[in-house]
Amino acid sequence: MSTDITLIRPPAYSIGIMGAQRVPYLGIAYIAAAARAAGFEVDVIDMCGEEIDHTEITHSKYVAYGMPFSALRKRLKPARVIGFTCMFSQEWIFNRELIAYVHKLSPESIIVAGGEHISAIPDFCFKDSPELDICVIGEGEEVFAQIVKRIEKDENWLDIPGIVYRERSKGSIHHNPKARRVSEIDKIPFPAWDLFPIDNYLSRNLNYHIQRGRTIPMLASRGCPYKCTFCSNTNMWGNPWQTRNPKLIVDEMEKHINQYGVNNFVFSDLTAVVQKSKIEDFCNEILNRRFNITWQLPTLRVESLDREVLALMYKAGCRELDFAIESASQKVLSMVQKRNDPKQIVSIIKDSLFVGINTSVNMIIGLPGERVWDFLKSYLLVIKMAYIGLQEVNVFPFVPYPGSKLFKEFVERGKIETCDNYFLSLFAYANLSSACSWSETFGPKTLRFLRLLIMVSFYSIMLVTHPRRIIQLITNTLRGISTTKLEGVLKRVVKNLTASSFQKEKCAKKDI
Secondary structure: OOEEEEEEEOOEEEOOOOOOOOOOOHHHHHHHHHHHHOOOOEEEEEHHHHOOOOEEEEOOOEEEEOOOHHHHHHHOOOEEEEEEEOOOHHHHHHHHHHHHHHHHHOOOOEEEEEOHHHHHOHHHHHHHOOOOOEEEOOOOHHHHHHHHHHHHOOOOOOOOOOEEEEEOOOOEEEEOOOOOOOOOHHHOOOOOHHHOOHHHHHOOOOOOOOOOOOEEEEOOEEOOOOOOOOOOHHHHOOOOOEEOOHHHHHHHHHHHHHHHOOOEEEEOOOOOOOOHHHHHHHHHHHHHHOOOOEEEEEEEOOOOOOHHHHHHHHHOOEEEEEEEEEOOOHHHHHHOOOOOOHHHHHHHHHHHHHHOOEEEEEEEEOOOOOOHHHHHHHHHHHHHHHHHOOOEEEEEEOOOOOOOHHHHHHHHOOOOOOOHHHHHHHHHHHOOOOOOOOOOOOOHHHHHHHHHHHHHHHHHHHHHHOOHHHHHHHHHHHHOOOOOHHHHHHHHHHHHHHHHHHHHHHHHHHHO
16 A cells, blocks of 8 residues: 655654653654645654654664664555654764665655754755755745645656755755745644654653643744854744744644643743733633643743733643753853843743742853853852752753854864764763763863753752752652653653663673
């Protein structure tokens, strides 16, 4: 039995003790919905979700979560077009191997790839993956549907905006003009979760943030109006910030509640709150429908927030907020074009805690221009927030991520060579046992120490000054549940250590 389109979401990968984020991907679910709305039969192979509890060791030390490649021999149907989502650059070498494997199984299919990594460095992807035919750059819904329509009609697709393609006869790579942003985002179909093994995620309460039950990811907006030099947003989305109609957002939530029994939502927006009126309309729409749900917002800015708005958000079900502080040094923030006021964020964090919202902050160490004094400012700010009751802190060593302005500058200066070692080094952002450094001040070992120093100091002070949280941490860890990110991390650590130990034991038995 053949199909028009097959879309493949690769397994999830991790190294070290932190474990992988086994979560449903929004991007490919949107692509599937758009292709189906255009009249095509779509088969989605969610390799992570379909065998969600399967693990194996790859490349001697990385843990792969999900379907093994060999299972595709039976699972893959013949298709005119096979599309891959390639989101995270640290997983590129595994995605590259998957593309090559699938091409051998279905050599007549046209291979299309999209996502953040592909959009960032398409020329390199073509060079590194000779099986690739087309790269979709940026938003993919309209572009991918156009590609498939032309292919199905045996029409020329070489002039479609928003793609980079390989001319097989000559072996040359061609860049078409960028596609325009999707202007009417309210007309984009809801993600096609019915094509995914979504209950495998829901029944395990898997999501990026705090586990609060059956959770599904959503987008309330697209793009970001800011131009931080360490972020790939401008390359992927462009800077216009577009928000969906609050009523339609809540319509989607209601659909998931009725269809999948969802009771928690995680928003994956790049910048969740820009206009105060939008978040107020959204909250009031939820309250008017009397939903008994919770929801979480990441990468939050504070310009449109105050205690009154936060109280309304809590009343409507908001229980977690992430604040992207990055650094307490105004000099460092200015150097990376981060328009942020750490003092204002601390004030909003106090208001968030007052109304009962769980809060966390993201910090980046080793940013260009950061010196010892700049780090100390960040460290002291984190300590202050531990005393006032902040629940979580996330500390990441800076990495020049593909698609960002800093990445391009580092490549031009010869500080980065796009190769397997570089991509694998990006795992360091979530690997507490190692770090890479692009800092003029701090080496890898120093960054690793400083990262651990911030986290150990923060959690020690936070738990000592709020002793009830110690009991909660121990109790929830033993029960296998998580109501904070720290508890979620501990749960993933246990899962990852168990997976690694099992696979090593299995390999040892084979060698006997």
